[in-house]
Amino acid sequence: MKKAILFMLISTLSFTGMNSLVKHLVHLPTFEIVFFRSLGSAVLATCLLLSKDIPLLGNRRKLLTLRAILGLTAMSLFFMSLKELPVGTAVSLRYLSPIIASILAIFLLKESLRGVQLLLFAIAFSGVLILKGFDANLSIKGLALVMIAAVFSGAVYIVIRKIGKSEHPLVIVNYFMVLAAILGLILALPNWEMPQGIEWLLLSSLGVFGFFGQLFMTKAFQIARTNQVAPFKYLEVVFTVIIGITWFNDFYGFWSFVGLAMIVISLVLNSFVKTKA
Numbered sequence: 001m002k003k004a005i006l007f008m009l010i011s012t013l014s015f016t017g018m019n020s021l022v023k024h025l026v027h028l029p030t031f032e033i034v035f036f037r038s039l040g041s042a043v044l045a046t047c048l049l050l051s052k053d054i055p056l057l058g059n060r061r062k063l064l065t066l067r068a069i070l071g072l073t074a075m076s077l078f079f080m081s082l083k084e085l086p087v088g089t090a091v092s093l094r095y096l097s098p099i100i101a102s103i104l105a106i107f108l109l110k111e112s113l114r115g116v117q118l119l120l121f122a123i124a125f126s127g128v129l130i131l132k133g134f135d136a137n138l139s140i141k142g143l144a145l146v147m148i149a150a151v152f153s154g155a156v157y158i159v160i161r162k163i164g165k166s167e168h169p170l171v172i173v174n175y176f177m178v179l180a181a182i183l184g185l186i187l188a189l190p191n192w193e194m195p196q197g198i199e200w201l202l203l204s205s206l207g208v209f210g211f212f213g214q215l216f217m218t219k220a221f222q223i224a225r226t227n228q229v230a231p232f233k234y235l236e237v238v239f240t241v242i243i244g245i246t247w248f249n250d251f252y253g254f255w256s257f258v259g260l261a262m263i264v265i266s267l268v269l270n271s272f273v274k275t276k277a
Contacts, residue, residue, distance in 0.1 A: 001224055001228060003223060004219075004220045004223050004224035004228065004229050005220075005224075005229065005232060007216040007217070007219045007220035007223075007229075008216070008217065008220040008229050008232040008233060008235075009232065009235070010212070010216040011212075011213045011214075011215075011216040011217040011220065011233065012213075012232065012233060012235045012236040012239060013239065014209045014210070014212045014213035014216065015209070015210070015213040015236050016236055016239040016240050016243060017205075017209045018037070018206055018209035018210050018213060019082075019087055019090075019091055019236075019240055019243075020087065020240070020243045020247065021202050021205060021206055021209065022037070022079055022082055022206065023082050023087040023244075023248060024202065024247075024248075025199065025202060025203065026079075026082050026083045028193055028195070028199070028203075029188055029191045029192070029193060030076055030079045030080050030083075031076065031184050031185075031187040031188035031191075032184075032188040032191075032192060032193065033079055033203070033206070034072070034075060034076055034079060034180060034184035034187075034188070035180075035181055035184035035185045035188050036203035036204065036206050036207065037075070037180075037184075037206040037207055037210055038176075038177045038178075038180035038181035038184055038207065039177075039181045039184075039207055040204060040205075040206060040207015040208050040210070040211065041173070041177040041207040041208075041210050041211040041214070042174060042177035042178045042180075042181050042207070043207070044207065044208070044211045045170055045173050045174040045177055045211065046174055046178070048170055049168075049170050049171065049174060052170075054168050054170065054171065055171075056171070056174065058167050058168075058171040058172075058175065059166055059167060060163055060166055060167060063159055063162055063163050064163070064167065064171070064172060064175040065175065065179065066159055067156055067159040067160060067163065067172060067175065067176060068175045068176040068178075068179035068180065069179070070152050070153075070155045070156045070159060071152075071153075071156050071176045071180065072176070072179065072180045072183060072184070073149075073152045074097075074149045074150075074152035074153040074156060075149075075180065076184075077145050077146070077148050077149035077152065078090065078094055078145075078146060078149040080145050081093075081094075081142045081143075081145035081146035081149060083142070084139035084141050084142025084145065085138070085139060085142035085143070085146060086241075086244050086248070086250035086251075086252070087240050087241075087243065087244040087248060087250065088237060088240045088241030088242075088243075088244040088245075088250060088252070088260070089131065089138070089250075089252075089256070089260070090142070090146050091236060091237050091240045092237045092241075092260050092263050092264060093128065093131075093143070093146045093147060093150060093263070094146055094149055094150050094153065095150075095234065095236075095237065095263070095264075095267055096124060096125075096128070096147070096150040096154075096263070096267075097150045097151075097153035097154040097156075097157065098154070098157065098267065098270065098271075099121050099124055099125075099154070099267070099270070100150055100151050100153070100154030100155075101153075101154035101155075101156075101157035101158055102117065102121070102270075103121075103154070104154055104155060104157075104158050105158060105161070108158055109158065109161065109162075114273055116273055117270060117273050120266040120267075120269055120270045120273070121266070121270070123262055123265075123266040124262065124263050124266040124267060124270075126262060127258075127259040127260065127261070127262030127263040127266070128147075128259065128263065129259075130255055130258055130259035130262065131255075131256060131259030131260065131263075132259075133255075134253065134255030134256065134258075134259070137251075160172065169218050173214055177207075217233065220232075230268075230271035231268040231271050231272075234264050234267055234268055237260065237264050238264075241260070
């Protein structure tokens, strides 16, 4: 368990680093950031797959492609939202995706929810309303972008559930990163802005942070029960809010913290509740 918690902390710190760098680079076109973030992870994942002699193309290619497209859309919209929102707020709202996935699973996977889950979901969405209602500086555009990103991320969870254990986790990640790198580059070229100086290093680091965040999160879930380690992933919100305040001078009023706390606490508690099949 201690090892799993350590892996989860490394993962959350890696994702925090990636989110912070993206926020720092928001002056660059979104799809250019998508390209660099995806390229680094694709190279690392491909090398790891080849070293383990795992087939790159996988078996369920249509679902793998669908997962990649949904993931690319979610990632692009999230990066766009960082241009409009404090980084901690954007990250916390993106984490509504597990709730959205549970709602989608009712219709797509014929699952049902427990009463306590409905209560927790209501608390989380009330947190969003408080966040918007009491934070006059919260961008409607940014809020819309990150909420739509959360919907697409929720759809990603559903597709991964459909894929199940028929694919190696690295194959799923690699499909996503390779397709995102290709499409990101195509979409970035018309508005390409040449990075300057240290920006090359920062952009190159995005994929490394993202890859290790994903890798250590997977390792944590492999050696411990989901409800034991899942709550620790929400430390990313705490770390990112701290970075936002100290690095980007983000301001959070009292009600902003109340809204964020409602969202995070409900998500942590929900990770302990199993959905009824």
